[in-house]
Amino acid sequence: MSSILRHVALIPLFAGISLPTLALADEAEPGQIVVTGRGLEAAPAAVAYDVQVIGADRLAVAASGRLEDALSAAAGFQQFRRSDSRASNPSAQGITLRALGGNATSRTLLLLDGVPMADPFFGYVPLSALAPERLATARVTRGGGSGAFGAGAVAGTIDLTSAGPDQIGLFGGRALVDDRGETELSATLAPKLGAGYLVASGRWDRGRGFWTTPADQRVPASVRARYESWSTSVRAVAPLTGDVELQARVAAFNDARTLRFAGADTAASGQDASLRLVGRGAWQFDALAYVQSRDFNNVVISARTFLPTLNQRATPSTGIGGKLELRPPVGKAHVLRLGADWRFAEGHTEEDVYTAGVVTGHRRAGGTNRDLGLFIEDDWTLGPVVLTAGARADRWSVQSGRLDQVLSGVRTALAYPNRSGWEASFRGGAVINLNGSLALRGSAYTGLRQPTLNELYRSFTVFPIVTRANPALENETLRGFEGGVDWRPVAGLSFSATAFDNKVRHAIANVTIAPNVRQRQNVDAVHARGVELGAEAKLGTVSLSGSFAYTDAKVEAPGTALDGKRPAQTPRYAASATAAWHPSPRTTLALTLRHTGAQFEDDLETDVLPAATTLDAYAEVPVAGPFSLVLRGENLWDEAVVTRNSGGSIDLGTPRTLWAGVRVAFR
Structure with missing residues (x-):
């Protein structure tokens, strides 16, 4: 927590605002302003892209x-892998869409109330901290x-948009236990x-966990x-004027696991803080500043000797950033957005190398990444056309x-050259x-992703595979286009279909x-084509929703063994349906x-x-007053979900798990 306290003072200076004094009130007075707690409304042409909104009711029934x-x-x-959090x-919790993966870094931007949530060093998302x-x-x-x-x-x-009192009520809580x-x-x-x-x-959350190792592959060291894990957050929202509101958030989390x-x-831990100023007057604006302090540690155990081979004892990192978006009044037919954002990431890994269970070396590697973005976008409504x-x-x-290491008495000190440049990207639609x-x-659109500090500087091992870092990695760039149809024949019934073609050039x-050795490298491209379907029906008290994705993804790397092959960990088919x-x-x-669908390791x-x-x-039934009985069942068929396969050495995902507990809610 001390690390974030050193940086949190930067936020009010960056945002140019101060916190107001809040007075407790039982309820709003007639005519009093009530804030929304959200950012600016989505622009009219946001639907030009393939959008799916998952509401609170669907989020709540996750088993x-x-x-x-x-x-x-x-x-x-x-x-990147099928395992849950x-x-x-944790470093494998990079998220992606459209089978544009290939490694464990996020290629999808995840925002919570406008703030990027990816780890500043790794690029993974701390999913267990986002309830x-x-x-x-x-x-x-x-x-x-x-x-x-x-x-x-x-x-x-x-x-992601945080819930407020209107969705949560005054107090909500739950306690559950599984089998x-x-x-x-x-x-x-x-x-x-x-x-x-x-x-x-x-x-x-805590538990002894399930066996990820199949019974016939367990050894005395298997566990x-x-x-x-625990997480906590405090979020305050208050009006400053009739059409300007302030949103402030602080959060902390810790997540410890034992694997195989x-x-x-x-373990992964972090502390976050952010301030956001949203104005909904004639000149609309969204000003945001945030700071993140994160850490990660990991002990690698040999599958032969069951002794430690590497102790990644600390990976401290800091992320600082902000944005300013303006929407000037340019007429009812136009919604013009212009602004800037800035991100800074700094971090390094501190590691001890073991031989036969004895420390024989040390390694420290890391650096900094920066990105300053300037953007402009306009939506123009012409009758039925946007x-x-x-x-x-x-x-x-x-x-x-930098890389500083001592292995078996041999010291290596490398300083990598600084690099910088400009990159332009565009998007448009109708x-x-x-x-x-x-x-x-x-x-149609283009895009950019900068290599993470993890990809540039940190090697890792998932026994017996060693994956090496690469400080010379180039930026990934995207080119893509898509077309689709949205149909709502009657109230409560909707269908959507999208066909797309996306190519990530210089994909990492x-x-x-070499046998059991990999390195992060830029390949020519990852090219994904496919179809995405969605449907939703609300029939009185019954709701049905479904989503289907078919993606034909291939690596383009002429002259290499990779050419024409699917990216690692990317299925061809995926589908989900909820009743x-x-x-x-x-x-x-x-x-x-x-x-x-099936995928390759x-x-x-x-x-x-x-x-x-x-x-x-998922089932929730009221029993008395504010109390409800909650029952949940995961993987009821007890499907053997293989999450890792390295030459026949496999890991399994969550088996059948039954939960029971109580939920209390006071409105």
Whole structure:
């Protein structure tokens, strides 16, 4: 926490504002201003891109209670591996869409109330710190973006919006236990304060975990995937004037896990703070500043000797950033957005190298990344037609890269050359509303992603594979286009279909260079073509929703063994469907069926992860006063979900898991 306190003082200076004094009030007076707690409304042509909104009702019925489970309602959403945030290495929690993966770094930009959530060093998302019960909506936009923080959105953007008192009520909490004796506790307090409000929340999960190692591959050193995580956040929203509001948030989390072998402990922690000023007057604006302090540690255990081979004992990193977006009054037919954003990431890894269980070396590696983006975008409404066009220019830099190590008495000290440059990206599209129920849309876009500090400087091992860093990596760039149709034949019924063609040039992949050795390298491109389908129906108390993605993704690397092969960890098919029944406001019964197609563990298509189909269930029934009974079932068919396959040595995902508990809610 001390690290973030050193930086948090920068936020008011960056934003040029100070915190107001909030007065507690039981309720708003007649005519008193009530704030929204959100950013500016989406521009009219946002629907020119493939957008799926996951509401609070769908987020709430995730059988695992985990965000990654809830976001899987958007077919094609994936982490690098299939494991959820209880049984995977945090550094593998990079998220992507449209099979544009290839390594564990996020190619999809995830925002929480406008703030980028990816780790400043690794680029992974701390999913266990983002509880679904704290959210109002998740807006998933596939395809590249050129607006604020658009550098990094080469596969799309997921925009999370926090819930306020209107969604949460004054107090909400729940306590659950599963059939392995694992527990989940959470609570949220959301009082209204004058015309504003405060939301304070906390969550604690712990358990002995399940066996990720199949029974026939276990050894005396094998252990269950133990986990313990907690997260807490406080968010305040208050009006400054009739059309200007201030949003402030502080948060902290810690997530500890043990994977495969005794002593193979990993942990991630962080503290975040942000301030946001939103104006909804004639000159609309959104000013944001944030600071993040993160850390990561990981012990690698040999699968032969069961002794440590590497202790990545610390990876401290800091992220600082902000944006200013303006929407000047240019007439009812236009929505003009212009502004700038800035991001700074600094971090390094501190490692001890072991031989036969004895420390024989040390390594420190890291550097800094910067990005300054300038963007402009305009939506123009011409009757039933909405046109949009935008441009972005990024000044990026890679600086202060160093490797200092001592291995078996031999010292190496390398300072890598600084690099910088300008990169331009564009996007544009159109929506044609043919009648009140049918709309045609099309768009084209380019994009940019800078290599993370992790990709540039940190090597890692997932036994027996060693993956080396590469300080010479170039930026990834995207070119893509898509077309689609949205059809709403009657109220409560909607269908969507999108065909797309996306290519990430200079894509960073983990490339095999020798037996059991890989290196992060730029390949010519990852090219993905496909179709995405969505449907939703609300029939009285029954709701049905579904999403399907087919993606033909290939690596383009002429003259190499990779050419024409699918990127690692990318399925061809993915689908999700949920049926829910809400006979009363406090009663919910839901089933979710999810399918993920077969995918390859590695870039050479050597080891297969078979297709997997799982069925989840959620039930909530009131029992007395504010108390409700909650039942959840994960993977009810007990499908064997293979999450890792290295020459036949495999890891498994979550088996059948049954939860029961109680939920309390005071409005």
